[in-house]
Amino acid sequence: MFMTPARLETVVEWLRGIHIAAGVVALCSFAPPLVVRKGNALHRRAGWVFVIAMGVASVLSWAIAPLRMLQRPEAQWPSSLFLAYVGLMSFTAAVYGVRILGQKARTSTHPLVVDYVPAIALVLATVLMAAYSCRVGFTLGLLFSGLGLLTAVPQLKTLSRAPQTRRFWLEGHIGAMLIACIATLTAFLVNTAGRFTTGSATTVMWFVPTVVLVPLMIRWQRKPPPVVDG
Numbered sequence: 702m703f704m705t706p707a708r709l710e711t712v713v714e715w716l717r718g719i720h721i722a723a724g725v726v727a728l729c730s731f732a733p734p735l736v737v738r739k740g741n742a743l744h745r746r747a748g749w750v751f752v753i754a755m756g757v758a759s760v761l762s763w764a765i766a767p768l769r770m771l772q773r774p775e776a777q778w779p780s781s782l783f784l785a786y787v788g789l790m791s792f793t794a795a796v797y798g799v800r801i802l803g804q805k806a807r808t809s810t811h812p813l814v815v816d817y818v819p820a821i822a823l824v825l826a827t828v829l830m831a832a833y834s835c836r837v838g839f840t841l842g843l844l845f846s847g848l849g850l851l852t853a854v855p856q857l858k859t860l861s862r863a864p865q866t867r868r869f870w871l872e873g874h875i876g877a878m879l880i881a882c883i884a885t886l887t888a889f890l891v892n893t894a895g896r897f898t899t900g901s902a903t904t905v906m907w908f909v910p911t912v913v914l915v916p917l918m919i920r921w922q923r924k925p926p927p928v929v930d931g
Contacts, residue, residue, distance in 0.1 A: 751878075794880040
């Protein structure tokens with residue numbers, strides 16, 4: 702028996718509430734690793750809180766998107782698909798950011814196929830998102846498809862060849878975690894910015910995380926900060 706519209710709305714709102722709460726926890730827990738010495742106890746504990754909370758938010762975004770599409774006309778599908786896509790980007794980046802820490806001693810290509818799967822899935826999702834965005838004229842989806850490729854392709858290159866630098870794992874970890882934060886913040890702003898801004902100001906707000914955090918990511922990847930037991 703199919704759910705009634707009222708019951709479906711109740712389920713979606715419950716999932717959305719948990720999704721938002723997990724996103725807020727993820728965003729709050731990302732602040733300490735930005736300012737404390739990298740690799741210390743607070744960094745690691747806050748980092749794990751971020752990864753777990755962001756994982757919950759990402760998985761729930763995949764559940765909410767198709768349910769929202771059942772409720773809404775096709776003209777409103779792009780926003781649901783975009784949030785699911787951003788959830789996949791956050792998930793892929795965070796998983797890679799954690800897993801690469803276990804590769805510090807690697808001197809050749811990475812042998813575990815499971816670590817390639819999230820990035821490959823993101824590449825496929827990016828192609829689909831770009832094609833769909835072109836077809837319906839969804840500019841935000843098309844622009845973030847570029848960020849999706851910039852997330853997945855470097856991961857696949859790093860995994861599939863011998864390390865090029867001694868601290869490749871640190872560069873990869875920093876880049877991946879900041880991309881996960883960018884994606885999480887963007888999803889949060891897409892959901893909330895329209896309540897406080899209108900028109901072009903709302904669109905500008907969506908890109909603030911990218912404009913602010915990408916330069917920081919590039920700076921830290923070129924000159925990694927000091928690391929405890931690094």
